[in-house]
Amino acid sequence: MPTIPTYPGVYIEELPSSVRTITAVSTSVTAFVGATRRGPLDQPVTLTSFADFERRFGGLAAQSPVSYAVQQFFLNGGSVAVVVRVAAAGTGAAAAATLTSTQTSTATPVLDVTAVEPGLWGGTLRVAVDYRTPTPGDTFNLQVFDTSGAVRESFADLSVQDGSPRFAETVVNSGSAVVRVKVRAASRPDPVGTVSKPFAAALPDLTHEVQVKIGDVTRTVRIYDPAVDGAVPTTVTELALLLERKLRALPDAPGKRVFAGTRVTAFGRQLQAVAGSTDPADVVRFLGEAANNLGLEGSVSPPVFALAGGQDGGAPGLTDLIGSEAGKTGIQALRDVQDVNLLVLPELAGYADVDDAVTVVSAAQALCVEKRMFLIVDSPQAWTTLDAARAGLSAFDSVRGDHAALYFPHLELVDPLTGRLRAFPPSGTVAGVIARTDGQRGVWKAPAGTEAGLPGVRALTVPMTDRENGLLNPLAVNCLRTFPVVGPVVWGARTLAGADVLGSQWKYVPVRRLALMLEESLYRGTKWVVFEPNDERLWAQIRLNVGTFLHSLFQQGAFQGTSARSAYFVKCDRDTTTQDDVNRGVVNVVVGFAPLKPAEFVIVKIEQLAGQFEV
Structure with a gap:
């Protein structure tokens, strides 16, 4: 607030800065939606390692394509994942x-x-x-x-x-x-193990032999032997320690530790004896008249109570994956998650009906457009040859949007569960490559080329030559290739709208993703403008803050051009915001940028020079 001078002297006043920093948002947080072994249903869970996935979702499962996709994502350079577990409606039960x-x-x-x-x-x-x-x-x-x-x-x-x-x-x-x-009732549950009746203030004669049965094994023990046990126990706690030592010294059945791990403890004036086992059948029983006289079998229960009746959920269908916007289920569960940039749906590759997969892709693309995300689409599992891919590609004509990219073929990896080669959808691996490229080079670099290697991949289900690659690339299918020495790599960077015949300005994946990053960064970084006085001073601040953000990206090599003037512009003045706009509470900001296009085709022209002669 302004300083009000009241005395002669020097006053210090701090003025608010007109510079508000706009920070680039994350670009490679990847969402995985599908079936997992365990985990909360239809709830997004953020993970930073595959170890996190193992703890929360149970690790790899043969019937869970998502589990392998998450593993490949982290192995190939991914750092943050959001996983949503989905199961078929009406299936699954908790133990x-x-x-x-x-x-x-x-x-x-x-x-x-x-x-x-x-x-x-x-x-x-x-x-x-x-x-x-x-x-x-x-x-x-x-x-x-x-x-x-x-x-x-x-x-x-x-x-x-x-x-x-x-x-x-x-x-x-x-x-x-x-x-x-x-x-369910105002009464405590019974304790596990065998609980004695309350002992009197003075302990009874303990020199008797009692039979102890745990499971199918029966042993005989003398609770107190004056010749070897020293002073006679006088408290329930001392009795518990003595009895535990005696029980643990008894021989066990081969391969078991029910006696060796026995625990005897005191509470109040009672003893509790529990077998050293998590098998509910290993109940401790004190048998015989002497045990009854000592009250060692007041109540008998198993050493543990086992949970039972759990059932895994069935594989999700298309309605389960699409989910409900109102109920925030399936992919719609991502609506409340702020920082998600890539979406992976490995379940779709295994759908027998490609039309069902395309239906889910259509709904996922609509969500991606709304949330400024990018969808990585797996080619169908049935595309086992180049001809099958070319014949089946028409099924995706209805979903040729610029917020998705299609990758073919599948990868052959060693399944850690069996040790054998197995084909996997490539989306999780590609998402890891994208995350690695973003971190090393930036979102404006195409996630393809010799730098986009696929470590751990043994082979591809459909090897391709250059000419075969040339049949799919113009149709906006991003091929995975294997080259000598280099190995398996991503060899395509087109969106589904990148087919040559469509002529889309969003032909390339890095151009589309750079624009998404700019949109989300500016959306978050300019919220301070709302309710500010709409005049020239505000417009100048907007130009300064947005221009500073774009210039920092230009210096990192995100745009074309050798100068800032040719790389980007920011307009916010009387030309963009008229008096009518001001009266309606509107301020218009126009931002333009010159994106980098990947060098998709490298043409080297070689000419042989004629021999030189002198006249």
Whole structure:
């Protein structure tokens, strides 16, 4: 605010700068939509590595083209991916388990535990309950394991009372990445393992032998032997430590650790004995009259409660991929994601009906136009020869837009799951090449040529000669080629609108993508203009800020021309914004740029000179 002088002296006043920086947006964040082994349905998840994909979506799966596409994207230079899991409508189920309480006369369902996402993967989860809490009579602990026995999550001191700050639903559902719970009754679930009856203040005689059965194996143990165990236990905790040591010393069945990993703990005046296993069949049972007299078998439960009933979703059809704009499903789930530049749909290559694939491509292109994205289209899996590609190309005539590019043929890679060569759609690999090219050279460089190598690719399903390549390139099919020494490369950079007969100004992929980057950068970088006074001072600021942004790109080599004047221009003045526009609250900014076109054809002319002579 202006300084109001009140005393003689020097006043310092900071003035706001008229320069507002416009930053170039990202250009290679790639969205993948399709079936995965696990993961949230119809929710975009941002990943920065394939390890992230393995954690959130279960890694590679033979029936998931998206999983291989994401792997190839990161292997070829991609850095950020957005994955949307899609499944056939009405398919898939989450694994679940219902925990009961036997504190009443009959077993009562008290807690539903459900895997957070549908899929068979939920069947690997196990949950365990114990009462080792500060208030063992009222609260409980919940642990989540996997089949390996590793603890994935642990939640302590939970309550089934809705008003409690440790209410199980609130604590677990807000903190767990793998399960959700629902309290069905105001009673705690039974603890796992075998829980004794409460011991009296003075422990009973412990010199008896008891039989212990875990699974199919029965062993005999003397709880306390005065000759070898030293002082007699006087507390429940000391008894728990002694019994655990005795049980772990018992011989196991071959290949098992149910006795060796046994855990015996104390809570209140009770003991809990749990087998060292994640197999629900390995129940600890104390048998015989001596065990009954000691109260060692107050209640018996498995060592863990297993989740079951999970089912993977079916392969998505065209309606599932297209999704619903209102429900934000399928590709429409990307509407709320700000920074997505490339879209990959590997599922389409395997469609038996090419018309279904073209229907999805049409909807995807419409979304790309709206969101300023670019679609990478895989050639159909049925195009196994050059003639099949030429004959089937007419199916794509209805979707020849400039926001998409078609790549042919498919790649032959070693499948990490089988160790054998297998054909894969090229879109994920091409997206990685585009991301690598953007980072090394810029979005204005065509993602093709000898620099656009495809590491890891063993072969192409359809090898091509120069002449065969020449049959497809004029039809806007970007071919993948293999050259001696260089190896497999991307050898085309045309949009679907780049067929010679169409004469489109958006013929080339780098021209279209550069324009998309400029549009999105200017869209975000000029929002400060809204509601500013619409006069010459505002127009001058717009020219300064937009011109500075374009000049920085010119210095990086993004435009044609040897001078800034011939490379770009920015107009915002009385010629572009009339008084009528001002009265209607409109300011018009005209931006022009001279894009770089790729050197698609290199013609070398060689002439033989006649011998020189002197007269």
